[in-house]
Amino acid sequence: MKTELIKGDITKIPADAIINAANSSLLGGGGVDGAIHRAGGKQILEECIQIRNRQGKCKTGQAVVTSAGNLPAKYVIHTVGPVWNGEEDKSSKLLEDCYKNSLQLAESLGIKTIAFPDISTGIYKFPKELAGKIAVETVQNFQSDSIEKVIFVCFDDDNEKIYKKLLD
Numbered sequence: 001m002k003t004e005l006i007k008g009d010i011t012k013i014p015a016d017a018i019i020n021a022a023n024s025s026l027l028g029g030g031g032v033d034g035a036i037h038r039a040g041g042k043q044i045l046e047e048c049i050q051i052r053n054r055q056g057k058c059k060t061g062q063a064v065v066t067s068a069g070n071l072p073a074k075y076v077i078h079t080v081g082p083v084w085n086g087e088e089d090k091s092s093k094l095l096e097d098c099y100k101n102s103l104q105l106a107e108s109l110g111i112k113t114i115a116f117p118d119i120s121t122g123i124y125k126f127p128k129e130l131a132g133k134i135a136v137e138t139v140q141n142f143q144s145d146s147i148e149k150v151i152f153v154c155f156d157d158d159n160e161k162i163y164k165k166l167l168d
């Protein structure tokens with residue numbers, strides 16, 4: 001599985017699937033969640049509401065999939081990152097689950113390229129260095145026969161610097 005680093009807006013990335021840093025309501029929000037719903041259109045929200053009606057809220061660390069509406073991607077995988085509360089072990093495990101469950105869901109759909117934002121490092125205040133380390137290690141340790149490329153999409157300079165160091 002190849003990894004790539006891109007600085008920019010994940011809604012513009014033509015990967016098979018892009019990952020959304022959602023909240024448990026699945027009804028949209030700010031940050032990358034807001035950007036994906038704005039750019040993707042109401043189709044994504046409609047499917048999220050159907051998922052909510054079927055299974056209830058999305059638990060932290062879990063992942064669900066919708067179409068990508070007007071986005072260049074084919075799917076959006078919505079995962080809920082942990083809110084940073086200082087409990088490093090528990091939060092790190094939940095963040096690792098976000099990457100693992102998103103990759104497993106992507107693999108089950110035969111997805112070949114997948115783009116991640118820096119989950120939990122915005123509104124949820126997860127320390128960026130630690131989050132980057134968890135993201136890169138979890139992806140690099142994930143064995144997949146079908147996923148060919150994982151793109152880390154950084155939106156800010158801090159994260160870009162962190163990922164550049166981690167991926168070199």
Ligand code: APR
Pocket residue numbers: 008009010011021022023028029030031032033034035081117118119120121122123124125126153154155156159
């Ligand atoms: N493309 C790529 N990355 C983005 C974009 C974008 N268009 N917009 C924001 N980001 C980056 C942020 O800079 C941050 O590094 O995504 C990362 C995650 O930040 P948030 O989007 O704030 O997500 P998170 O910290 O996981 O908090 C989730 O925020 O938006 C709400 O509904 C969401 O309640 C949930 C919470």
